[in-house]
Amino acid sequence: MKKLILALITAVGLVAGAQASEGGLVWDKAPNKTNDLASLQNGAKLFVNYCLNCHSAAFMRFNRLKDIGLTDQQIKDNLLFTTEKVGDTMKAAIDPKQAKDWFGGNPPDLSVIARSRSGHGTGADYLYTYLRTYYRDDTKATGWNNLAFPSVAMPHVLWELQGERKPVYAEQEEHGHKVEIFKGWQQVSPGTMTPLQYDQAMGDLVSYLQWMGEPSQNSRVRVGVWVLLFLLGLTFATWRLNAAFWKDVK
Numbered sequence: 001m002k003k004l005i006l007a008l009i010t011a012v013g014l015v016a017g018a019q020a021s022e023g024g025l026v027w028d029k030a031p032n033k034t035n036d037l038a039s040l041q042n043g044a045k046l047f048v049n050y051c052l053n054c055h056s057a058a059f060m061r062f063n064r065l066k067d068i069g070l071t072d073q074q075i076k077d078n079l080l081f082t083t084e085k086v087g088d089t090m091k092a093a094i095d096p097k098q099a100k101d102w103f104g105g106n107p108p109d110l111s112v113i114a115r116s117r118s119g120h121g122t123g124a125d126y127l128y129t130y131l132r133t134y135y136r137d138d139t140k141a142t143g144w145n146n147l148a149f150p151s152v153a154m155p156h157v158l159w160e161l162q163g164e165r166k167p168v169y170a171e172q173e174e175h176g177h178k179v180e181i182f183k184g185w186q187q188v189s190p191g192t193m194t195p196l197q198y199d200q201a202m203g204d205l206v207s208y209l210q211w212m213g214e215p216s217q218n219s220r221v222r223v224g225v226w227v228l229l230f231l232l233g234l235t236f237a238t239w240r241l242n243a244a245f246w247k248d249v250k
């Protein structure tokens with residue numbers, strides 16, 4: 001019986017696995033740097049400079065960035081527009097209605113975006129892949145297309161950093177007919193960053209987006225450990241106390 005159940009579980013697992021790998025792009029694994037303050041600070045800078053034009057992060061106040069090691073003064077000098085205050089939430093520069101008219105799509109709030117997608121990996125893997133798979137496509141209104149999000153309405157806002165790339169496909173026989181298989185990238189024009197630097201920068205940006213989705217996750221892990229230790233201590237004390245109470249009765 002046990003063997004049968006085990007076999008069933010394995011079979012279900014295999015089917016689920018096969019479905020996950022079927023069709024679509026396999027997402028690249030995002031590096032996890034949510035505990036690395038230098039990375040988070042770099043990610044915050046990229047986010048404010050390149051994303052906040054169109055996206056908001058309504059759950060995020062600028063002064064929360066002190067949690068990743070920035071001072072009020074640094075936040076003021078480097079990350080705020082002149083009219084903003086450190087206690088403000090992160091609001092998009094663009095009016096959402098205008099964005100809809102210009103891009104044909106609403107830039108979603110990015111506060112919790114890292115938690116909102118999963119499929120071929122985690123939400124972070126998706127973001128990491130998405131931000132690195134833009135390519136030129138003149139048939140699109142923005143001039144750009146994306147492998148992780150085909151026909152996306154968002155242009156490649158980081159193209160000066162990454163340069164222009166184009167996907168390379170190879171034809172392959174599959175079940176008797178030819179299919180195009182994605183093979184890799186060809187750099188068409190260089191960006192200001194090398195591919196390695198760009199990947200690292202995107203790792204930082206995604207870590208920041210993850211942190212923003214759950215800014216207290218680091219402290220929560222720490223608190224959790226203390227809570228567990230406390231409960232362990234309490235259990236021990238209760239056990240000893242219990243033994244002491246009943247000693248004379250027995």
Ligand code: HEC
Nearest residue numbers: 050051053054103105106107108113149151152153154157
């Ligand atoms: C010029 C305006 C603009 C800027 C700047 C911009 N975006 Fe977007 N973004 C959009 C629009 C419009 C959409 C909606 C796309 C759609 O629905 O097709 C979008 C969608 C997204 C999505 C959702 C994708 C999905 O799967 O639903 C993510 C994630 C995202 N943007 C991340 C970013 C990040 C990170 C930056 C900064 C590097 C950024 N965006 C900068 C306009 C912008």
